[in-house]
Amino acid sequence: MQAIWRNEWVHEYETPWSIFEKLSFANRVSRDDIFKLSGNSIERNKINPKKGDRKIDLFSLRSFDESILEVIFGLNLVKFTQQSIQSLTKPLHSNRFPNTSWFSKHLRWCNQCISYGHHSWLHQFKLLEHCPFHNVKLEDTCARCNKNIPFLFSNRFFGNAFSCKCGFKFADFSSTLWENWDKKFKIVDSATLHWLSLSNTNQEDGRILILPEFGNLNILSVFHPYIAKKSFTKENNKISIDDFYYSTQFNKELYYNNVDTFQTVDRHIRKNVLWKHSNCIKQFWQLLKNDGEDFPDICPYAYAYVNWRKTLLKTERFYRSDIRKNDVARSGGRFGYELLTSAITDDIKLLLEEYVLKNNGEKINKDTLEWIQEQWTYRFSLIFFYECLKYSEDILVNDKKNTNWDKILMDTKANFKIAFKYQEVNVMSAKRINLMMYYENTIDTKIVEHQCPNHSLRKKRAISKMKSYVPARISIEYPKNYELINYVSSYIKKHDY
Ligand SMILES: [Zn+2]
Ligand SMILES: [Zn+2]
Ligand SMILES: [Zn+2]
Structure with a gap:
């Protein structure tokens, strides 16, 4: 031709x-x-x-x-x-x-x-x-x-x-x-x-740990400082790739570690953002209302918080059916790799797997894995909460016409960029691993102000006098009141997925 x-x-x-x-x-x-x-x-x-x-x-x-x-x-x-x-x-x-x-x-x-x-x-x-x-x-x-x-x-x-x-x-x-x-x-x-100079000269400042969907060159460039750094001894607490997949002990430890991280974020949010809304959360979470009245207006802060938890932990229901029990499952990890924050389990697992595999069969210090888990879970959970808060009023008013919690989760993931670098160093003849975390959130993090319907003290006090209408209770206390049972179940349906 x-x-x-x-x-x-x-x-x-x-x-x-x-x-x-x-x-x-x-x-x-x-x-x-x-x-x-x-x-x-x-x-x-x-x-x-x-x-x-x-x-x-x-x-x-x-x-x-x-x-x-x-x-x-x-x-x-x-x-x-x-x-x-x-x-x-x-x-x-x-x-x-x-x-x-x-x-x-x-x-x-x-x-x-x-x-x-x-x-x-x-x-x-x-x-x-x-x-x-x-x-x-x-x-x-x-x-x-x-x-x-x-x-x-x-x-x-x-x-x-x-x-x-x-x-x-x-x-x-x-x-x-x-x-x-x-x-x-x-x-x-x-x-x-x-980046291109790295591939030409083969010189690196530490090994890179990154997932294709969660990285960008920006956070890996020399101009981007690390956000967190920690040093570990190389010889301690060592686990192999088999332990990673099959050890019940390791999986349980990682699960608890993740529960702790989640509770740290949870406390942070409740203390710093939601401190005025604990009654609002209680009202929506426990399906509280006055006898003979409709459910009151939902506070956008409470709505964001409850749905953030539900989406991140992938729980079945948004409401708490048993308010006495701690709603965080503490028994995970017994049957393999599992995290409380289910929505990001697979992402973190992929990265940890890559890290263990990169070590060419050598055992690694499991504290390093826990640290990576903590960094990822903490950062992600926090920005995901702010994204939920940004859209909660819209979802309340427009009923998921414009967006929904799963979509917010996906968008948050798409804008969440995180990478780690690790280096082996000798300090006084002892081998140590330095881990660095690099991070960027490419989403707009402006905190949105909402109107809380329970702003006044009178409204706040009124909540503490309301009763819980969770299905388990009303089916016992009002077994024949079908109107009430239907009303509650359609309310739940509207706010669940
Ligand atoms: Zn161009
Ligand atoms: Zn409120
Ligand atoms: Zn076209």
């Missing part, structure tokens, strides 16, 4: 996606034509999936014939792609995650770069939220159809070259054609430059 192609159209870290889009545009050929020519024989001869439905992986390019691609582009695209991916992920030294898990599975692009035909692995890299060349927020949804577009070589999700299936053009080259495709951009983001 005598294709129109210029070496200058390929930039450092360029993805095969934009390389193929440029080939398609410059030669007025479809993706199917490109595939017919350069797909390997096994893939080309596959009857299924239907031609137009092909979804071809752009990470490995294994459906293509490497040598044909080299003839077309004058460059070994397969190796070029592997090198880009490797050099971006090299400082991570991850045992738990394959290289590809650090890149978005749907297309993310910079409007300025794409207007020059440029799309970079740096745009796909999950640890970046901004274009490192232009410092603008990356796009990830089509402006017309509002959808994420899978990062694949496929006619199913893309229309003409550089356009979404819906017709939206990421860039319009109808007048300039390929005039500007050779334009080179400089990386201006210092965190990215620092």
Whole structure:
């Protein structure tokens, strides 16, 4: 094939996606034509999936014939792609995650770069939220159809070259054609430059511990100070990866450790934010009301607090059916890895697993695991509470039309960036582990003021005279009062999920 192609159209870290889009545009050929020519024989001869439905992986390019691609582009695209991916992920030294898990599975692009035909692995890299060349927020949804577009070589999700299936053009080259495709951009983001220098020289200031969904380069850059630091002896309290998975003793200890952390956050919030609302919390939590009256207005502070607990601990009900018992389950961890703060158990477990696995079979001090648990749980629980508080009045008024507690949880996670670094150091011939925690919350943390319906002392006092209408009590005390039973259960339904 005598294709129109210029070496200058390929930039450092360029993805095969934009390389193929440029080939398609410059030669007025479809993706199917490109595939017919350069797909390997096994893939080309596959009857299924239907031609137009092909979804071809752009990470490995294994459906293509490497040598044909080299003839077309004058460059070994397969190796070029592997090198880009490797050099971006090299400082991570991850045992738990394959290289590809650090890149978005749907297309993310910079409007300025794409207007020059440029799309970079740096745009796909999950640890970046901004274009490192232009410092603008990356796009990830089509402006017309509002959808994420899978990062694949496929006619199913893309229309003409550089356009979404819906017709939206990421860039319009109808007048300039390929005039500007050779334009080179400089990386201006210092965190990215620092990251790339790590992968070139292989020098690190400590090993990095981070999850793809909870990290960014900002917190890992030398310019970002650590938020907390602790030093541990290397030889104490050692556990192995098997203990991590199977030791009841370890799991119970970690569970208790997590209960303590949660109660620390809980006390902090009640003391510093909710100190005027303890009656309000009691009222909503215990389903208190006056005989013969409706349930009173719910205080937005109490509403946020009760639902924060329910969502974070994944409890079944928002109300407390037995008010005498401590509502925190102290018996967890007996059957494997478990935390009281269930909504973040899996995230923390992934990180701890990665940490233990990275130690190449060596046992590690379990205090380090507990410290990581504490840092994550404390920070996350706190900002999640502030997010619940931000939206509680909206949910009270609009009844989950705009948002709901699970969505707030997911958004909080998306903006919660945390990483750890660890170093082995010798202090007076004893080996020690230094752990550093880096953290950033990219959400707006403005504290919202709400109107409390129980502001006056009279209203506060009235709450202490109310009675609890939890289902267990009314079904005993008013077994035949169906009107009351229905009223209470519809009230519960409205405020539960
Ligand atoms: Zn850009
Ligand atoms: Zn679209
Ligand atoms: Zn209140």
